[in-house]
Amino acid sequence: MKPTHRFDAIIIGAGLGGINSLHEVLELGLSVRVLERASEVGGTWFYNQYPGCTSDTPSLLYRLYWDKEDLRTYPWPNRYLTQPEILAYIKHVVSKHNMGPHIQLNTEVTSATWDSTQHRWLVQTNTSEAFTTRYLITAVGVLHEPVFPRIPGMHTFRGDLLHSTQWTPSTDIANKRVGIIGCGASGIQILTAIAPQTASLTSFQRTPQYAIPARNAPITPAERAAYNEHYDSIIDAVWDSATGFGIRESTTPTMSVSPAERVRIYESLWREGGAMQFMLGGFSDTFTDAAANEEACAFIRGKIAATVRDAEKARKVMPTERFFARRPLCEEGYYETLNRENVRVVALGETPIEEFTAEGVRTGDGVVHGLDVVVFATGFDAIEGSYTRFPIRGREGRLLMEHWGGGAKSYLGVSCPGFPNLFFVNGPQGPFGNIPPVLQSTAQLTTELIKEAEKTLAEGSLGVVEATPEAEAEWGQRCEKMMEGSLFKHSSSWITGRNVEGRASACRFFLGGIKLYRSACRDAQDQGWPGFLKL
Numbered sequence: 373m374k375p376t377h378r379f380d381a382i383i384i385g386a387g388l389g390g391i392n393s394l395h396e397v398l399e400l401g402l403s404v405r406v407l408e409r410a411s412e413v414g415g416t417w418f419y420n421q422y423p424g425c426t427s428d429t430p431s432l433l434y435r436l437y438w439d440k441e442d443l444r445t446y447p448w449p450n451r452y453l454t455q456p457e458i459l460a461y462i463k464h465v466v467s468k469h470n471m472g473p474h475i476q477l478n479t480e481v482t483s484a485t486w487d488s489t490q491h492r493w494l495v496q497t498n499t500s501e502a503f504t505t506r507y508l509i510t511a512v513g514v515l516h517e518p519v520f521p522r523i524p525g526m527h528t529f530r531g532d533l534l535h536s537t538q539w540t541p542s543t544d545i546a547n548k549r550v551g552i553i554g555c556g557a558s559g560i561q562i563l564t565a566i567a568p569q570t571a572s573l574t575s576f577q578r579t580p581q582y583a584i585p586a587r588n589a590p591i592t593p594a595e596r597a598a599y600n601e602h603y604d605s606i607i608d609a610v611w612d613s614a615t616g617f618g619i620r621e622s623t624t625p626t627m628s629v630s631p632a633e634r635v636r637i638y639e640s641l642w643r644e645g646g647a648m649q650f651m652l653g654g655f656s657d658t659f660t661d662a663a664a665n666e667e668a669c670a671f672i673r674g675k676i677a678a679t680v681r682d683a684e685k686a687r688k689v690m691p692t693e694r695f696f697a698r699r700p701l702c703e704e705g706y707y708e709t710l711n712r713e714n715v716r717v718v719a720l721g722e723t724p725i726e727e728f729t730a731e732g733v734r735t736g737d738g739v740v741h742g743l744d745v746v747v748f749a750t751g752f753d754a755i756e757g758s759y760t761r762f763p764i765r766g767r768e769g770r771l772l773m774e775h776w777g778g779g780a781k782s783y784l785g786v787s788c789p790g791f792p793n794l795f796f797v798n799g800p801q802g803p804f805g806n807i808p809p810v811l812q813s814t815a816q817l818t819t820e821l822i823k824e825a826e827k828t829l830a831e832g833s834l835g836v837v838e839a840t841p842e843a844e845a846e847w848g849q850r851c852e853k854m855m856e857g858s859l860f861k862h863s864s865s866w867i868t869g870r871n872v873e874g875r876a877s878a879c880r881f882f883l884g885g886i887k888l889y890r891s892a893c894r895d896a897q898d899q900g901w902p903g904f905l906k907l
């Protein structure tokens with residue numbers, strides 16, 4: 373029998389979400405342990421070490437907002453943060469707030485089971501220890517479990533195969549013939565970063581996307597001083613916005629201005645840089661109105677045609693998707709890099725990959741693309757993927773993944789009926805937006821729910837809260853309605869789960885935004901939590 377340690381709260385995962393929740397739980401004065409599979413903290417920013425890995429959130433907002441002193445003093449050099457900079461920031465927070473003693477690394481959770489006699493979760497791990505806890509908080513990541521397509525003949529390939537998350541500092545691409553499958557954020561960042569070092573680089577593209585220049589640039593001391601002076605109002609504006617990216621979200625419909633004025637606005641957004649800024653900063657209806665969306669698409673297609681010199685290459689990377697309606701991509705020299713002689717593009721829509729051979733990849737036209745390294749930048753099994761690694765069993769042994777059979781769902785992004793005192797960080801049907809304010813918003817709700825459970829416990833009850841089936845269903849309908857009104861429903865991306873074979877296509881996010889989400893949470897609290905069972 374393994375020794376079993378008792379805590380008030382167990383948090384699974386020590387990424388940004390996990391350490392933010394750790395802060396919240398410590399503030400409540402509860403005993404807590406964070407269990408982390410990896411050998412370091414950082415989560416997504418520890419696992420994704422591929423070249424060019426960069427956030428598209430402005431640096432001043434990729435922060436935990438509760439440490440106001442740190443907001444003003446922690447240095448960041450540029451408009452956007454690279455992966456090593458974010459990882460360093462997360463480690464800095466852990467060290468500054470002496471969180472290390474609460475975090476147990478190299479510890480993979482293998483199951484979590486609700487014990488309805490003790491009213492506690494029993495958490496098993498791959499180590500010699502088990503844990504029992506009243507509150508279980510899963511901060512296991514939104515985009516964590518890789519999608520690694522199985523292609524015939526992969527085992528025969530004599531070169532190296534890796535997913536973008538498996539890139540390590542020892543991954544060697546110098547003077548090699550490299551193939552990249554996939555052209556989402558990871559694929560185009562890797563391509564741009566490594567093309568100059570490779571002998572040749574072949575980009576296998578199934579669905580070319582619309583990408584907007586990031587225009588990363590140093591932050592001047594004067595800019596930093598201005599941010600520091602106004603940090604409080606900057607953060608207030610984040611809470612008051614839909615996406616939390618610190619941009620002005622336009623209220624002007626596209627067709628309400630003249631064609632010339634539209635182009636002037638698109639040009640100015642293009643020069644300014646930032647994908648979210650482009651999608652939301654110019655016009656209010658880019659992702660809700662088909663005709664408005666096409667105006668933006670046509671402008672971006674024009675930019676691609678003007679940048680990519682080789683007409684055949686330009687044709688192959690030209691988006692053919694009807695809408696600019698995925699999480700928009702930021703690029704930093706991607707289209708220019710395509711002009712390099714050593715970069716080739718294979719349009720998988722015309723010549724799909726048929727199989728791997730010992731030498732490389734054979735496409736539908738019979739061509740064998742000789743390769744030494746193939747990088748699968750093929751994305752993630754969003755949300756559910758992180759929960760497939762270990763079973764979570766709630767009341768009567770019900771599996772969370774069974775509860776999510778028709779698509780991952782929850783009430784307010786944090787709780788499911790039948791799973792008492794289980795709280796998600798960045799869970800399904802939480803707000804879609806900039807991750808740091810999103811995870812802080814859902815964690816604040818969790819804190820309020822834990823306070824409620826503590827109150828009922830002190831009053832002699834069981835100290836248990838969980839969403840009601842009715843509240844979960846109603847919230848799900850609200851999420852679906854928001855999706856109906858958006859063009860995101862047409863894309864086969866991780867937002868709907870259609871990027872993964874076998875996953876139910878459903879709305880995995882609350883597209884109403886951060887402001888509306890927070891007001892829904894406040895309303896629930898003001899009304900005494902009608903959507904939660906309190907036992």
Ligand code: NA7
Nearest residue numbers: 521553554555556557558559578579699749750751752871
């Ligand atoms: P994404 O955005 O999900 O992109 C994955 C890419 O891989 C995309 O181009 C896919 O094409 C492609 N893909 C997936 N499976 C295949 C197969 N079997 N064959 C060919 N191509 C394939 O993942 P990223 O890692 O780039 O970015 C994830 C998020 O991280 C991003 O949104 C940012 O928020 C940060 P498809 O579009 O499915 O045709």
